[in-house]
Amino acid sequence: MDETNLSNANLSGADLTDADLGKANLTGANLSKANFTKADLEDANLTNANVTDTIFTGADLERVIGLRR
Structure with missing residues (x-):
């Protein structure tokens, strides 16, 4: 799913294991x-x-942009 556009999507509670x-x-x-x-x-x-x-x-978070932990 490289470069998928999910901007503003509601993925609350979604199971994206191994996505x-x-x-x-x-x-x-x-x-x-x-x-x-x-x-x-x-x-x-x-x-x-x-x-x-x-x-x-x-999760592989290498070079993720904008993630505040």
Whole structure:
């Protein structure tokens, strides 16, 4: 799913375990309580995304833009 545009998407509570979201545009997305366990988020853009209670266990967060932890 490289370079997928999910800007402003509501993914609250979504199970995205092992998802391939490298280079994805997640700007402004609601990712609260989503599960990104072992997901590939390399080079993804999470600027202004809501990551409240989001799970990133084992996720590839290399070069992620805009992630505030």
